[in-house]
Amino acid sequence: MPRPFEALHSVYRDYDAFLTSGAAANGFVLNTTDPREAETTLTQIRSSAPHSLKPVYLVHDNGPRAATLADGCISSLQEASTRYERFAKRAAVFKESSPTDSEELRLLRYLYLRPELTLAPFKDWRHPQLYHYPIVDALALSGQRRPGLIKNLRNRGLIESVQLLDRLRVCPHCDHAHTGFIDVCPNCHVIDIREETFLHCYTCGNVAPQAEYLHGGRLTCLKCQAVLRHIGVDYDRALDNFSCGICRHLFVEPEVRARCYACDWSGDSEQLITRRIESLRLADAGRIAVRSGQIGDLYSVLDDLNYVNPPYFRHMTDWCINLARRYTDTHSRSFASSSTMCSTSSSALAATASC
Numbered sequence: 001m002p003r004p005f006e007a008l009h010s011v012y013r014d015y016d017a018f019l020t021s022g023a024a025a026n027g028f029v030l031n032t033t034d035p036r037e038a039e040t041t042l043t044q045i046r047s048s049a050p051h052s053l054k055p056v057y058l059v060h061d062n063g064p065r066a067a068t069l070a071d072g073c074i075s076s077l078q079e080a081s082t083r084y085e086r087f088a089k090r091a092a093v094f095k096e097s098s099p100t101d102s103e104e105l106r107l108l109r110y111l112y113l114r115p116e117l118t119l120a121p122f123k124d125w126r127h128p129q130l131y132h133y134p135i136v137d138a139l140a141l142s143g144q145r146r147p148g149l150i151k152n153l154r155n156r157g158l159i160e161s162v163q164l165l166d167r168l169r170v171c172p173h174c175d176h177a178h179t180g181f182i183d184v185c186p187n188c189h190v191i192d193i194r195e196e197t198f199l200h201c202y203t204c205g206n207v208a209p210q211a212e213y214l215h216g217g218r219l220t221c222l223k224c225q226a227v228l229r230h231i232g233v234d235y236d237r238a239l240d241n242f243s244c245g246i247c248r249h250l251f252v253e254p255e256v257r258a259r260c261y262a263c264d265w266s267g268d269s270e271q272l273i274t275r276r277i278e279s280l281r282l283a284d285a286g287r288i289a290v291r292s293g294q295i296g297d298l299y300s301v302l303d304d305l306n307y308v309n310p311p312y313f314r315h316m317t318d319w320c321i322n323l324a325r326r327y328t329d330t331h332s333r334s335f336a337s338s339s340t341m342c343s344t345s346s347s348a349l350a351a352t353a354s355c
């Protein structure tokens, strides 16, 4: 067993220098006062398969972004070593991470190793989704985070909400959050509309912008030549407030269209997809998934007690067999029931509640 923080015996200029050395490490201590350098190194570590889950402690406060990728600040190497011991105990429940681990499993393991951690969204107007989770992005080994990863884990109950922080309406076409609304003509859908005061002539029923009635300092209807002296007697204000510069349509309210500034999609505002922005943590199902190494199928164990995945079924069957051997009288019936299900169901979806 390597001693905790054996790499602390060596100091490296940066992460590349550490990789070149070929040394092994159980964790890292980052000693820089430059936030940008800290972020770069942390991103390198988090996106490197052998080290992505390792603890990284900071000597200096390198700002909020670095903090989301690191495991806090330490005041001494002894503190780092003490904290690592707790970390190592939790890490012992699963094998070393490998490049073939799915992105989901890597993230769940990361959270499992840090039981107090809450994934907090980071707001960045330059980011396509406006909010993002830096650690989720950094753990994507290819550098290209799979879209919908958080939503996927959330829907499967592997992570859960801590707090709702914001609600966005995103583009249904490209998923970007940089959307906006624009008023258009409800008749021809162009944006060339203007707000005006419209008058309604009581004599002939003509409705036109007030400017068209003004002649020689008084209001005269161009259609019937009536002089409009008294509002409420000769004329009144029409309900229409807008006119279209292209089709001349008069209307009360413009049509509101949504549009995406990333892909130029335009459509009904109802078509935008609502996205909840939440702080998140590992759920009980996620903890079990990490310990069992089963992400996908295990959820069904928790979601529907009538069905289990094959490894779980085999484990439960073995357990039932051992139980039946120990207590022959009371458990012989349930053992028989379980072994029958095992042999008849190749996909191993069987109830084990009777065990």
Ligand SMILES: [Zn+2]
Binding pocket: 171, 172, 173, 174, 175, 176, 260, 261, 262, 263, 264, 265
């Ligand atoms: Zn779009």
Ligand SMILES: [Zn+2]
Binding pocket: 185, 186, 187, 188, 189, 190, 244, 245, 246, 247, 248, 249
């Ligand atoms: Zn129009």
Ligand SMILES: [Zn+2]
Binding pocket: 201, 202, 203, 204, 205, 206, 221, 222, 223, 224, 225, 226
């Ligand atoms: Zn008139």
